Amino acid sequence: MKTTMNNLALLNRATNMVLNGYNLNQSLQKSAMIEALQFQLVNGTAHFLYRKKDGSIREAFGTLLEKVVDRNINGFGMPRKYYNCQAYFDIELQTWRSFKYENLIAILD
Numbered sequence: 797m798k799t800t801m802n803n804l805a806l807l808n809r810a811t812n813m814v815l816n817g818y819n820l821n822q823s824l825q826k827s828a829m830i831e832a833l834q835f836q837l838v839n840g841t842a843h844f845l846y847r848k849k850d851g852s853i854r855e856a857f858g859t860l861l862e863k864v865v866d867r868n869i870n871g872f873g874m875p876r877k878y879y880n881c882q883a884y885f886d887i888e889l890q891t892w893r894s895f896k897y898e899n900l901i902a903i904l905d
Contacts, residue, residue, distance in 0.1 A: 806831050812880060813898055830882060830897050834860075837884055845901040853901065856893065858884030868892070 806827045813823035836842035837860040848854050864885055883894040 802831065809880075809897060816898070818898065826898060826900060829900055829903060833882065833900065833903050836903065841887060842884075843904040845904065846895040847899040847901060848895070854895075855904075856884070857887045858893070859887060860884060 806824075809830060810820070810823040810827040813826060814820055818826075833842055833844055837858055840861065841857060841859045843855075843857050845853055845855055860883075868885055880897050881894040882897060882900070883892060885891075886893045
C-alpha cells in the first residue's frame with residue numbers, strides 16, 4: 797500500500813512538463829496533484845476531472861486497488877507512465893482509461 801509521496805517522481809514529472817513548455821510553478825502544482833491522485837487511486841477510489849483529447853472535460857471515478865487491477869490486467873508490457881499518462885480502472889464503465897498528466901484538472905471529494 798502506498799503511503800508517501802514519491803518526491804523523485806514528482807520532480808521528474810515536473811521537469812518533463814517544463815521541457816514541454818509549461819512554467820515551473822504550474823508543473824510543480826500539477827505534479828503534486830498527480831501524486832495525490834495516485835495515492836487515492838492505489839488506496840481506494842478517486843473522483844477527478846480531466847480534459848480529453850477532443851477538448852471535452854471528463855468526470856471520472858477510478859481505482860488502482862490491487863484486487864481490482866489483478867482481475868483486469870491487460871496490455872502490452874509497456875507502462876503508460878513512459879508516455880506521461882496516468883492509467884486507471886474506470887469504476888463506472890468497468891474498463892481501463894488513461895489521460896496525459898498535464899490534462900488533470902481537479903481531484904474532487
